[in-house]
Amino acid sequence: MQTQKIIDHIVNWLKDYAQKAGVKGYIIGVSGGVDSAVVSALCAMTGLDLLMLEMPIRQKSEEVNRAWEHMNDITEKFPNAKAMTVNLTPAFEELYKTFNVKDQEFPAEKLAFANTRSRLRMLTLYYYGQTNSLLVCGTGNKVEDFGIGFYTKYGDGGVDVSPIADLYKTEVYQLARALNLVESIQEAVPTDGLWDVDRTDEQQIGANYPELEKIQKEWGTKSEEDYSGRDLEVFNIFRRMNRAAQHKIQPIPICDIPEEWRS
Numbered sequence: 001m002q003t004q005k006i007i008d009h010i011v012n013w014l015k016d017y018a019q020k021a022g023v024k025g026y027i028i029g030v031s032g033g034v035d036s037a038v039v040s041a042l043c044a045m046t047g048l049d050l051l052m053l054e055m056p057i058r059q060k061s062e063e064v065n066r067a068w069e070h071m072n073d074i075t076e077k078f079p080n081a082k083a084m085t086v087n088l089t090p091a092f093e094e095l096y097k098t099f100n101v102k103d104q105e106f107p108a109e110k111l112a113f114a115n116t117r118s119r120l121r122m123l124t125l126y127y128y129g130q131t132n133s134l135l136v137c138g139t140g141n142k143v144e145d146f147g148i149g150f151y152t153k154y155g156d157g158g159v160d161v162s163p164i165a166d167l168y169k170t171e172v173y174q175l176a177r178a179l180n181l182v183e184s185i186q187e188a189v190p191t192d193g194l195w196d197v198d199r200t201d202e203q204q205i206g207a208n209y210p211e212l213e214k215i216q217k218e219w220g221t222k223s224e225e226d227y228s229g230r231d232l233e234v235f236n237i238f239r240r241m242n243r244a245a246q247h248k249i250q251p252i253p254i255c256d257i258p259e260e261w262r263s
Contacts, residue, residue, distance in 0.1 A: 011042055018048055027129040028139065029053050030083070035172055040074060048080060052075075053085075054068065059193065066185065095116060119158075121156070135160040142165060149241060153248050170209060212237075224236075
């Protein structure tokens with residue numbers, strides 16, 4: 001992969017888009033993972049204003065420390081970058097008390113609360129983005145956004161631009177190395193950080209990103225009969241998640257009204 005060409009292309013794309021939109025720059029939620037770290041570094045390289053927000057919600061200390069190690073590294077290198085923490089735990093606890101229902105009656109409650117964390121962060125990003133004339137920059141990669149839909153609708157999926165959505169996760173890690181990001185980011189195990197217990201992306205999905213990428217690259221050209229063993233297992237995981245995520249991947253459906261009914 002021609003990492004430097006891709007880096008330059010994304011930086012120029014981000015700069016051009018912000019200038020045409022008439023805004024000062026970008027705001028990003030930094031989680032301590034590789035995706036948000038790479039995107040924030042690319043935004044900083046535009047020379048435009050960058051505000052990085054760390055938004056803990058019952059967050060584990062290692063995730064917070066990793067996020068701040070990265071943000072400190074970026075603010076030291078780029079005078080146009082700023083970082084701050086907005087502690088969302090108190091707000092989430094109030095929502096938790098207000099929304100809470102019986103788990104036995106509503107088995108999807110834990111997932112709903114995990115997504116609520118993401119949506120609360122989206123709300124926060126747009127508040128600080130609007131008050132500072134900044135666009136919300138997305139951090140989703142190609143597998144998450146267009147393969148298995150591994151993101152929260154109107155949460156981390158609620159953004160203004162998606163600069164790395166055409167890059168696979170393994171390619172994002174390559175950019176992290178080329179950008180010389182802090183080691184803790186480059187070695188971070190992918191996790192969405194939305195659960196009270198430790199749950200990596202691989203544990204939630206049932207497959208790792210290289211396995212998923214192999215299937216996605218062949219999607220539409222091979223069928224179930226072309227796979228066996230572990231590849232077949234991952235194909236079935238990908239197919240199941242892709243089908244379930246079509247409401248995220250496809251544009252919002254619009255009910256068309258026949259013109260003759262308007263008269």
